[in-house]
Amino acid sequence: MTTPGVEDDAPDVPATAETTDATETTETAETTETVDTPETPEPPGTPGTPGTPGPPGTYSERPVTERRLHPVTPFRRAWAPIAVLAGWAVHDPNQAQEQLTRLTTTTLLIALAVLVPAASLYGFLTWWFTHFSVTDSELRIRTGLLFRRAAHIRLERIQAIDVSQPLLARIAGVAKLRLDVVGAEKKDELAFLGEEEARVLRAELLARAAGFAPETAHEVGEAPARELLRVPPRELAIALVLTGATWGALVAALVVPPVLWLATHSVWTVLATGVPLLGAAGASSVGRFVGEYDWTVGESPDGLRIDHGLLDRTHETVPPGRVQTVRIVQPLLWRRRGWVRVELDVAGSANSVLVPVAPREAAEAVVARVLPGVSVPAGTSPTRPPRRAGRCVPLWWRGYGIAVTDAVFATRHGLLRRSLTLVPHAKVQSVRLTQGPWQRLWRLADVHVDTGADKTVTARLRDAQEAAELLRSQAEQSRTGRLDARSDRWMT
Numbered sequence: 001m002t003t004p005g006v007e008d009d010a011p012d013v014p015a016t017a018e019t020t021d022a023t024e025t026t027e028t029a030e031t032t033e034t035v036d037t038p039e040t041p042e043p044p045g046t047p048g049t050p051g052t053p054g055p056p057g058t059y060s061e062r063p064v065t066e067r068r069l070h071p072v073t074p075f076r077r078a079w080a081p082i083a084v085l086a087g088w089a090v091h092d093p094n095q096a097q098e099q100l101t102r103l104t105t106t107t108l109l110i111a112l113a114v115l116v117p118a119a120s121l122y123g124f125l126t127w128w129f130t131h132f133s134v135t136d137s138e139l140r141i142r143t144g145l146l147f148r149r150a151a152h153i154r155l156e157r158i159q160a161i162d163v164s165q166p167l168l169a170r171i172a173g174v175a176k177l178r179l180d181v182v183g184a185e186k187k188d189e190l191a192f193l194g195e196e197e198a199r200v201l202r203a204e205l206l207a208r209a210a211g212f213a214p215e216t217a218h219e220v221g222e223a224p225a226r227e228l229l230r231v232p233p234r235e236l237a238i239a240l241v242l243t244g245a246t247w248g249a250l251v252a253a254l255v256v257p258p259v260l261w262l263a264t265h266s267v268w269t270v271l272a273t274g275v276p277l278l279g280a281a282g283a284s285s286v287g288r289f290v291g292e293y294d295w296t297v298g299e300s301p302d303g304l305r306i307d308h309g310l311l312d313r314t315h316e317t318v319p320p321g322r323v324q325t326v327r328i329v330q331p332l333l334w335r336r337r338g339w340v341r342v343e344l345d346v347a348g349s350a351n352s353v354l355v356p357v358a359p360r361e362a363a364e365a366v367v368a369r370v371l372p373g374v375s376v377p378a379g380t381s382p383t384r385p386p387r388r389a390g391r392c393v394p395l396w397w398r399g400y401g402i403a404v405t406d407a408v409f410a411t412r413h414g415l416l417r418r419s420l421t422l423v424p425h426a427k428v429q430s431v432r433l434t435q436g437p438w439q440r441l442w443r444l445a446d447v448h449v450d451t452g453a454d455k456t457v458t459a460r461l462r463d464a465q466e467a468a469e470l471l472r473s474q475a476e477q478s479r480t481g482r483l484d485a486r487s488d489r490w491m492t
Contacts, residue, residue, distance in 0.1 A: 064133045064135050064140075065133060066131040066132070066133045066142075067132055067133065068127065068128075068130065068131060069127060069130055069132075069190065069191070069192060069193060070192045070193055070194050070197075072172050072174055072192055073123075073127045073130075073191065073192050074120070074123035074124045074127040075123060076123070076191065076192065126143075126145055129143070129144060129145050129148075130142065130143045132190060134201075134204065134205070134208075137155060138152050138153055138154050139152075139153040139155060139158075139179075139205065141188060141190070153179065153181055153188060154181075155205065155209050156211075157181050157182045157209075158179055158180070158182075158205060158206070159180050159181065159209075159319040159322055159347075160179075160316070160317045160319045160322075160346075161177060161178070161179050161180070161202045161205060162178045162180070162315060162316045162351075163175050163176070163178075163198055163199070163202060163314070163315040164176045164178065164312065164313070164314045165195075165309075165313045165314075166311075166312045167311040170313060172192075174193060174194055174195065174198075175192065175194075175195050175199075176189055176190065176191035176192055176193075176198075177189060177190040177198055177201065177202060179205075180319070180346075199222065202222070203220060203221050203222040206223075206302050207220040210302070223300045223301045224300060225298035225300040225305050226298060226299050227297070227298045228297045228298060228299050228304075228365070228366055228369065229296070229355060229358060229362055229363075230294070230295070230296045230297075231294075231295040231296075231355070231356055231358060233289075233293060233294065236289060236292055236293065236295070236356060236357055237289060239334065239339060239356070239357040240284075240285055240288055240289055242331065242333035242334060243284075243331055243333070244331060244332070244333070244416075244417070245284050246281075246285045249277070249280045249281040249283075249284045249285075250285070252280075253274065253277040253278045253280070253281040256274065256277055257273060257274035257277070289310075290310045290311055291308065291309060291310075292308055292353070292356040293308065294307070294308060294309070295308040295356050296308065297354070297355065299369055302317060303318045304317070304318040304354075304370060305317055305318075306351070306354070316351050318346065318351060318354065318370065322347050323345070323346055323370050323424075324344075324345045324346065324347055324423070324424075324451040324452050324453040324455065325344060325345040325421060325422065325423050325427070325451055325453060325455055325457065326342065326343070326344050326354070326370060326371060326421070326422045327342070327343040327419055327420070327421045327422075328340050328341075328342055328360075328363065328364075328367070328376065328419070328420045329341040329342075329417065329419045330360075330417070330418045331416075331417050332416045332417065334357075338359050338360050339358065339359060340355075340357075340358065340359075340360050340363045341353075341355065341356060341357055342354040342355040342358075342363050342366065342367060344370065345451065345453035345455050346453060347453045354366060354367075354370065364376045367422075371407070371408070371424055373407055374405075374407045374422065374424065375407070376420070376422065377403040377405065377410050382401025382402055382403040382410060382411070382412040382420070383401055383402060383403065384400065384401050385397055385400050385401075385444070385460070385461035385463070386444075386461075388442045388443075388444070389442070389444055391438075391442050392439060392442060393460075397461055398415060399412070399414045399418070400412065400459075400460045401413075402459040404473075404474070407425065407481075408422045408423060408424050409422075409424075409449055409457070409459075409474060409477075410423070411457055411458065411459050411460075413460070421457050423449055423451055423457050424481065425477040425478050425480075426478070426481035427451050427452055428449050428450070428451065428474065428477075428481075429451055429452055429478075430449075431447065431448070431449055431471055431478070432447070432448040432450070432471075433446070433447055433467055433468065434446045434448065435464065435467075439461070439464075440464075443464045443465075444461050444462065444464060445462055445463075445464045445467035446458055446462070447462060447467050447470050447471060447474070449474065
């Protein structure tokens with residue numbers, strides 16, 4: 001049985017209006033996409049001054065100059081035909097092996113002589129027909145050889161721009177820009193640009209998104225950052241060793257393949273199962289170490305900046321005011337050292353890790369920067385459900401808890417792997433109360449809080465009367481909390 005929740009009539013994430021205009025001819029098909037949302041009221045100020053947005057019509061539209069990506073880009077895109085062949089070989093390895101055995105040396109050389117130029121031509125043409133330009137109000141990206149696509153991205157709707165450099169890109173001195181836009185389901189990207197060009201373009205786009213005049217945006221430069229936290233490699237390595245998921249994946253990779261061999265005596269079955277298990281074990285240990293190496297968190301006017309990576313360097317930004325949920329996770333073997341991991345949910349963004357491992361005090365200091373004015377409840381402050389909750393969930397009910405402050409709705413769950421989830425009242429989209437038949441028998445109920453990042457935080461097994469009161473109070477706090485919510489505009 002489900003009791004209807006109380007919906008909040010002021011959603012946190014604005015709706016996105018997307019216009020698609022497709023025109024087909026005998027040769028090409030062209031698609032135009034506009035990433036757009038309703039106008040956001042601009043803060044008062046003097047039009048045309050740096051950092052102060054002006055009303056429409058303040059600036060005269062400058063001539064638009066289209067630019068191409070870095071000349072190294074065709075080498076990246078030339079791999080597409082080869083990737084198609086590799087995908088076919090992985091999908092049907094037996095057929096691929098039969099075809100390879102039939103190929104003579106002459107046939108193979110002819111195939112390579114045709115494939116390599118074709119792949120090179122494909123990479124060159126896709127690069128040649130890709131352009132981007134920055135106008136006074138939007139970023140335009142045109143791509144496509146046969147099927148063309150034009151994306152018009154409103155600058156004031158940009159909430160984050162990440163810079164990533166895979167290993168080969170670092171060697172070539174290029175970088176990739178990935179844009180998080182409010183309301184867009186996937187990120188647009190510019191790959192690749194020169195390192196200096198990528199840094200200058202990112203700074204200009206963020207300045208435009210903050211409302212700086214087009215004439216001065218390119219002069220603003222990248223906002224300075226102050227380092228808040230750096231994770232030492234030794235501490236990261238020890239934390240991964242003390243993580244249960246690492247050992248679980250490794251044990252499965254070592255035990256399952258021999259068992260399958262004894263049961264089936266099939267090499268293909270063992271390889272099909274063992275290779276993914278070894279990959280999972282590597283991703284949970286070595287892969288995480290390489291990806292989270294030299295993790296640095298800095299504070300700047302445009303949000304928290306995160307830099308990490310041993311081989312592939314990534315520069316991410318946590319947008320101000322867009323964080324919906326923060327989780328402080330503490331595995332069992334980390335408790336003695338007092339370490340925690342901080343994860344987050346950001347509306348419209350895939351960024352999910354804020355701090356991979358750090359002492360609790362240092363992690364809470366970073367959380368305070370993400371959620372200003374929010375104090376993290378102490379580990380013992382969340383109240384447990386009543387003892388009769390053990391009738392519904394034996395033993396594990398002791399890991400549940402809830403704490404509600406003036407700023408956040410906090411829930412705790414887990415006995416071995418503790419997790420404390422914080423939801424600012426201003427980010428709550430709706431509140432629901434659910435009660436199953438077994439819960440009704442023991443006068444218990446669950447309270448669900450939905451956020452703007454399509455996530456749900458649940459306070460489980462609360463007393464039915466307490467849950468009903470929590471439903472009403474949380475709905476009221478979510479409405480009043482928006483009055484003091486932090487602006488999600490850049491550099492404000």
